[in-house]
Amino acid sequence: MPHDAALCATQQPCEICPIRYRAVCAHCEGDELAELEGMKFYRRYEAGQVVVWAGDRMDFVASVIAGMAGLTQQLEDGRTQMVGLLLPSDFLGRPGREVAAYTVTATSDLLLCCFRRKPFEKLLIDNPRIASRLLEMTLDELDAARDWLLLLGRKSAREKIASLLVILARRAAALVKRRPEGRIVIELPLTREAMADYLGLTLETVSRQMSTLKREGVIELDGKRRVIVPSFVRLVTESGDDSDGGPLS
Amino acid sequence: MPHDAALCATQQPCEICPIRYRAVCAHCEGDELAELEGMKFYRRYEAGQVVVWAGDRMDFVASVIAGMAGLTQQLEDGRTQMVGLLLPSDFLGRPGREVAAYTVTATSDLLLCCFRRKPFEKLLIDNPRIASRLLEMTLDELDAARDWLLLLGRKSAREKIASLLVILARRAAALVKRRPEGRIVIELPLTREAMADYLGLTLETVSRQMSTLKREGVIELDGKRRVIVPSFVRLVTESGDDSDGGPLS
DNA sequence: CGCCAATTTGACGAGCCTCAACTCGCGTGG
DNA sequence: CCACGCGAGTTGAGGCTCGTCAAATTGGCG
Secondary structure, three states: OOOOOOOOOOOOOHHHOOOOOOOOOOOOOHHHHHHHHHHOEEEEEOOOOEEEOOOOEOOEEEEEEEOOEEEEEEOOOOOEEEEEEEOOOOEEOOOOOOEOOOEEEEOOOEEEEEEEHHHHHHHHHHOHHHHHHHHHHHHHHHHHHHHHHHHHHHOOHHHHHHHHHHHHHHHHHHHOOOOOOOOEEEEOOOOHHHHHHHHOOOHHHHHHHHHHHHHOOOOEEOOOOEEEEOOHHHHHHHOOOOOOOOOOO | OOOOOOOOOOOOOHHHOOOOOOOOOOOOOHHHHHHHHHHOEEEEEOOOOEEEOOOOEOOEEEEEEEOOEEEEEEOOOOOEEEEEEEOOOOEEOOOOOOEOOOEEEEOOOEEEEEEEHHHHHHHHHHOHHHHHHHHHHHHHHHHHHHHHHHHHHHOOHHHHHHHHHHHHHHHHHHHOOOOOOOOEEEEOOOOHHHHHHHHOOOHHHHHHHHHHHHHOOOOEEOOOOEEEEOOHHHHHHHOOOOOOOOOOO
């Protein structure tokens, strides 16, 4: 019954959508946008709810409007790895695929802008603007996945935690077209276990490293889910890769 | 001078190309194919040669015709992670990007079918067949990267080695539209160090695990670079994920 | 106030890394 | 022809990081 739980919510017009210029619809205008607007519907999920199970039929694709979801993969013995993090403006689902390849779980309250898959696929064929934006987004996701490979393969537990915080800070800043600087606050819509699944660690190790970073003044904690970073550059240093995060794309 | 080293080779017509129906040109016919044929040129690299350095300008995109290449990323202190494996029919380069994001190295002798980037980008806009094939291939790569995340994050050294062998066997079999079964032979166009970089291990650990798998009869070695697998299902069991590898896509 | 889930902390061990020595195959040149 | 060097690979000893198991603590909420 995962689907029943996703009740529709009041829809907003695309013009005032917070992800209007970052999602798959970014380059659409006029008729194209109207067409998307006509076929869209919202779904809302609570933190912890499963959006789809790997192997289940999936009849829609969607953009994340607000909140956060994780794509998760498992070995038979239960070992779990998160293989994707869906943040606002990210795209969910694969056109041309009937069955979900990964389990998708809302890690915080989540709002999706959905399109039925078949009509959306048709749109992709007729409408090069959408298709090329989707290609661009997929290529970006592939780059992000490759950065994650470096993290999983070569970084220490401490560097992994710092890297995750850096990513969340950058994504949050990008939504408001800024670049993280100085003292910042990061909302952590993830349990320690979800962080562990993302980072290829155990939740105990995550907890220990968070404590260490706090003890050393790299971060401060306000409750369990809000992180204050006194110096963003310090955090980036701790993450191991010294790049500046590239242009504000 | 990496580019000078890539001398042109005798070109073959697309009709008899071994990757004709798997590469980015797979769905092209008639005029489209002729256009690609008119603009293509070959480049050849020897094992160990660098195709491009991360950060270098890159004026072409390409399909791998034969051989193997690795995409590689590094932290400043030198830790290295391979983040992509390019096998025959795989696509190299990102349309719309001037500068290579990763260092590309030939891990065996390599033959590329290249297209200058600008004309190819124009083709992508005019020609939905090519664009949609590229989207499909990018999505496949993303899936492969996500499988790799699971491997790096959660598998033991032994499982990692077995997984790599399974992947190479599957890719080699797919090229001739078959499925690996029973006793098979795998060509390993990778040094122990390249394997380690791919698997997030050290070369010593790779060597030890290879020895262990050999001692236990899971594999046999013919020289350093040829692996004989008496029972493919046994190898898949050792890899940790018990799936059958899905349909012959 | 008390329960429960999430998180933290501690003790200990396993797996993989580091450093180092040794082997193997192969091409080179005396 | 064979010593030699060299790069790739193998093997060994010991240590560190992170995982496992277990217990204590915290915080939210009825």
